Amino acid sequence: MSFRLNAEQVDIKTAAREFCEREVKPIAAQVDRDRQFPMETIRKMAPLGFMGMAISQEYGGCGFGTLENTLVIEEVSRCCASTGATVVVHNAFVCPVIERCGTEEQKRKFLIPLAQGEKLGAYALTEPDSGSDISSIRTRAQLRDEKFVVNGSKCFVTNGGKADIYIVFAKGEEGFMALIAERGHEELFFGKPERLLGMRATSTSSLYLNDCMIPRENLIGRPGQALEIAKEGLVDLRIGIAAQAVGIAQAALETSVGYAGQRVQFGQPIGRFQAIQRMLVDMATEIEAARSLIYRCAAMRDRGEDSVKEASMAKLFASEVAVRSTKKAIKVHGGYGYMRDFPLERFARDARVTAIYGDPSEIQRNIIANILLGYKD
CATH class of the missing domain: 2.40.110.10 (Butyryl-CoA Dehydrogenase, subunit A, domain 2)
Structure with a gap:
């Protein structure tokens, strides 16, 4: 199976990255420091369709799928995980649940303003x-x-x-x-x-x-029916959180690569040292593996295939990759990585919760094990 994004998906990812570099990243440290909910940023996303990516056009969305939604979540979270969390809950739980299980009246009354970004879920x-x-x-x-x-x-x-x-x-x-x-x-x-x-x-x-x-x-x-509704909704949520985790890890990697090329010790950039190179390589390899797992899972979801196990695998792996990658990024930066003037400590704090909300890694392992072993409980 090919994981290559098509031209339209590349355009979505590019548009999301350009928007986030311009509108999200510059204020990420400030909103984190001030504990300020980024409502204005969320409002700016609405005209671009980012608040209803996977919702059908009939109900105010863009008519794309889970994969396109993960592309947006990843790019938002790469610049600000707090903003990413807001988008994840809205896009990867609330909107899909109402579209999948709601009545026509509920879709008209609630889903349309949600998908158009007029209301938040x-x-x-x-x-x-x-x-x-x-x-x-x-x-x-x-x-x-x-x-x-x-x-x-x-x-x-x-x-x-x-x-x-x-x-x-x-x-x-x-x-x-x-x-x-x-x-x-x-x-x-x-x-x-x-x-x-x-x-x-x-x-x-x-x-x-x-x-x-x-x-x-x-x-x-x-x-x-609510337990089934919740369990199905959590599948979408876990894919969204996995994409969020990869976004955080990618930000940590990019920051570390830039620093390793600029920081000079013993007469050469620290990126020349094998100890630093190995950390960067481990980060890049795991991030790419996590991303591939997420994209495959999202594609399965869009084809209507059972993806409960794959969603738990994606969230389990991606969240733990985010935790490991941000830890390595701090090491690459040495003492500077421990300072609040640098974004590494924020990345590390943000990464930790991706392994907790949407059910922690231990629960994901239980879900995967039960499916592998054929247990029904």
């Missing part, structure tokens, strides 16, 4: 006592007078408080369900943004529902 799945075990969520939804009365709390909601549309997972009398809530719904509250180690410019917060009234027509799919 988020999902609320994780709870204080429910992480990777999504079947243990405690948020409850009770149908009353054609509205679901929802009570519970969610944590680690990426885009929390900034997004306009939220997919909220809850348990009802007929099983688990996915509901669309809108910012401004009565009795829907947000906690203050968490102070994160990395991706500090994201808005990650708790969400509280206290007798929150959500119209019955905002139910996605059928009652009892």
Whole structure:
């Protein structure tokens, strides 16, 4: 199978890189330092179609696929992982879930403004006592007078408080369900943004529902179908996070190559030393392998093939490559790599969470092992 991008995909990647070099990269250090959500940058992406890459044109998107979406996510994350996280959640979970499982009315009302970048999306799945075990969520939804009365709390909601549309997972009398809530719904509250180690410019917060009234027509799919909806959505999310991780690793590699060619010690650039060369080679080789795995997985997804195992492999490998690559990049820079004046410490902080959110590496290994061994649990 050829992994060569076609001319249109090359153009998408080039356009994304040019935009990010111009609009995203120059402010990446500042928004990280100030913990400032990059809403203005997100708005600038909308006219380019970056907020609806994989959504059909009928619903306001560009009509491309998962592969094209990963190209954009990679380029955004190469310049600013915080902005990349916002795009990942919006593009690789919220929009695909609504297009795949939503009613025609929901697509018209919610998906079109999401795909056109007029509104921002988020999902609320994780709870204080429910992480990777999504079947243990405690948020409850009770149908009353054609509205679901929802009570519970969610944590680690990426885009929390900034997004306009939220997919909220809850348990009802007929099983688990996915509901669309809108910012401004009565009795829907947000906690203050968490102070994160990395991706500090994201808005990650708790969400509280206290007798929150959500119209019955905002139910996605059928009652009892939400676990399948979440699991399918997580496949897209993991591909997006994998692309984000490769973007971070690529930034670390490019910065290190530039530094190795300029930094002179013992009368020659440090790039002449084999110890430095080996670190750069290891980084470049692993990044290219991770990218190929992601592109293959994305292509499988676009062909409608089962890609659960491949998505977990892509996220597992790419996230750990990002962690290793940023660690090596700090070594290449020596003492300067440890200084906040250089971007390496930001890359390292940002890389770490790619191996955590969307389920950590240990869960990815469990998923892959169960499929390899034929286990159903």
